[in-house]
Amino acid sequence: MDINSAKQILDEIERKQFAYKYVLSVVMNDASTVAPEGSYTARGAAVGTLAGETFKLETSPELKEAVNFIYENKEDAGQEYFRRAELLRENIRKMEKLPVDEYMAYQELMNNAHVAWLNAKKNNDFASFAPCIRKIVDTQIRFASLTDPDKDPYDVALDNHEEGTNREYYDSFFEEVKETLIPLIAKIKEKEQPDNSWLKVKYPLDLQKKLSDIIMDTFHLDRSHCVIGETEHPYTSGASSQDVRITTHYYENDPVASIYSVIHEGGHANYELHVNPKYDYNILSGGASMAMHESQSRFWENYVGRSESFIQSFWPKFHELFPEQTQGHTAEELYRCVNLAHPSLIRTEADELTYSLHIIIRYEIEKKLFSGELAVEDIPAAWNEKYQEYLGVTVPNDSVGCLQDVHWSQGSFGYFPTYSLGTAYSAQILDTMRKELDFDQLLRNNDLEPILNWLSERIYQFGSLKKPGTYVPDITGKPFTAKYYTDYLKEKYTKLYDL
């Protein structure tokens, strides 16, 4: 083997992996948006079979040999091939230890679990979904025991979603976050809340759809490579920098929900759309990690979308589209209403301040599920108790309680913490950006392009070339700390509520 033939093997096999990834991404997007309800058996059989093929590809001796050769010849390989080999090598290490039949059964389980979750949520029937969670958690614990026998299985899950993290890391991070949140939320409880009843009247769906188009334009989402659909739970799927899909969920009596879904998913999409297209057909395509991805979705959603400056330039468009509903109200009121800090039931609709408490609840439940301290059938009770304790919220039923999120049905245990971590990443990055750009002026001018370019240049273009943990220190010149995030929240909410 020489370096050129090793590179060629990598190119060929990664192109095949891309092909599988692309079609599976389209199939899953189709499943969530337009596929007939009764198609899941056929889809499960197809997806399960192709998962077996990708498994073979990922663990083929040919690929392993080429990957090892490149990994050991870093100088000759160059940065891009070396990083590809590094990422593939870790994947091979893990995949090799999984029995192919168990891996395939797990893929089919994912397909069925999604349908089971949809039905359970619709029918408020946690018991019907519980066996799926049990199987998923058991399988993940078993897989972790095979791939990383010396590590705790939930640490493995956390590391899978953000390299270098574990329970200890998140325990201390969340401790710091909690220390800020709890007293702030307590103080706000004493304060008067803005009246948002004018945002709870009928905002016709066709006009809300028009608003989505306006938002997509405002955030410079390239419509020729990014379309929007509708699903129960909004998401972004990026199969390539050439093909990104976002979804939202419209509520007739709550236009704010969809506005921030579109901005949030649009943030994910802009990340995917601006990865260097030369990575399209290999493992460097897509974002650097889950936390880096959430850092961007939540940057656009909160630091941009929920800022006073942005609302100033957004207000006239909103008012023009809904003149009757917004009659007599102001940008300042909208700003206060979309930042109303109020403990609530639904994570995706939570305000910036209470948001991380929703995450902490999920983190604590996942931790106990994996350690065996909590049985699956006791999730609803644990969930409801924590919502009462941390947020003072009574959960009326599981559909809006422990069944509200899609994540567990997709096996994404260890994912939730990255939302908070990513939000804290981008708070620190924003601090640097403010020194280089007149951030608020750009928002007031409805001119988001310089911000998008700044992020593309420093983050998006690299895809997975750089390790996720390097961005914050490289961009800000300082090690990561939660302080920028907690300071931001303190400052914003002290001012908002005159604390």
Next chain:
Amino acid sequence: MDINSAKQILDEIERKQFAYKYVLSVVMNDASTVAPEGSYTARGAAVGTLAGETFKLETSPELKEAVNFIYENKEDAGQEYFRRAELLRENIRKMEKLPVDEYMAYQELMNNAHVAWLNAKKNNDFASFAPCIRKIVDTQIRFASLTDPDKDPYDVALDNHEEGTNREYYDSFFEEVKETLIPLIAKIKEKEQPDNSWLKVKYPLDLQKKLSDIIMDTFHLDRSHCVIGETEHPYTSGASSQDVRITTHYYENDPVASIYSVIHEGGHANYELHVNPKYDYNILSGGASMAMHESQSRFWENYVGRSESFIQSFWPKFHELFPEQTQGHTAEELYRCVNLAHPSLIRTEADELTYSLHIIIRYEIEKKLFSGELAVEDIPAAWNEKYQEYLGVTVPNDSVGCLQDVHWSQGSFGYFPTYSLGTAYSAQILDTMRKELDFDQLLRNNDLEPILNWLSERIYQFGSLKKPGTYVPDITGKPFTAKYYTDYLKEKYTKLYDL
């Protein structure tokens, strides 16, 4: 090898082939309905790569050995495995002769050709699409020279779409059809036409969509396994009896167009939906042939949908949905208007009588393209000349002329003739059905289920188990003849126009 291991190999490999077929079907459906415009490069790369994988699967020595073993042990294999082996064997025979790189390049060409066609049609720019047609025809001629060197390449194309057909077969079939059509159309030219201006006013799109739902219910299309979307050119894609998609195209000033698209595609869909689900993961799934498929789409569209009895039970629903537009009109008028025999530009909107002339024009052009008598750049001139000659219609531009159909962009040369052949198949089948069911009474009662069951029992359930040419003789007890089709047209139009 023994029979059980041969069967097991077949099951395993066919399940993989199903998986590829399923995902590619979803991807192509996604491409036509919701995918972002700029996604075709990524999709082309993915589809091209997977085509290489399916090619390897289809030509694997393991499959070939198992197929041959089963084929040679017909008794032990049983009818179903034998038929699967027979179909796979013919496929292997052809595929083995194609160089894999040329085959893959052809798949990518298909992907790009579809986009090129969409743009050419939109921009009325035949020249931009011509190179694609040239490449497709050249490739098909080259492939035919490899797979069937002793046969004429267009005969190969015809046989690919309907086993046992060739130019001689169709030449004589179309001669017989023409003999009936030309004088009938000439006589009708002298007659007064019904006034259909009330069907050319605004029928709002959201109500037309509701009408589609009503039609799907009327035709017993199972919505849990069949969804409807919107595309420029309506089609049906059936990835499994569990997952069928149909599309339609709504025109605000022409509700009739979508009505008959939905009924036509619904006919294809009902065929796919009623194939025995035990064939879901092998080559017996789906219809027996293109002509058999078109026999069913056109059975429901014309023999049912454009009949006087059906219109009687359909009229009240139509009138209720569009009370203003249909005010003062009658079922009888609707019946006359949807059967208005009038030479026109667009095949999919043509009436039953002139329809086959549209097909004959395409057949004659394809024949000459493959023989080299017609150059690709001369297609528009030849097209326009034939529309003038056969239909007396002046083609104003290529978008509504030779660019109107999707078929050539998909490489479906030899497909068009199956529309007429299938229509003639089902005319003969209808004659038998009428002897067993009170056909008109069922239509008047809006009770289509006995008809659907009759067809499912005799045709749909078998999928590809039986040879396509056996259905008409088996069901009707007589060899196939065009006479039932021509007699039907003569009787219907003589009465309609009082000839």
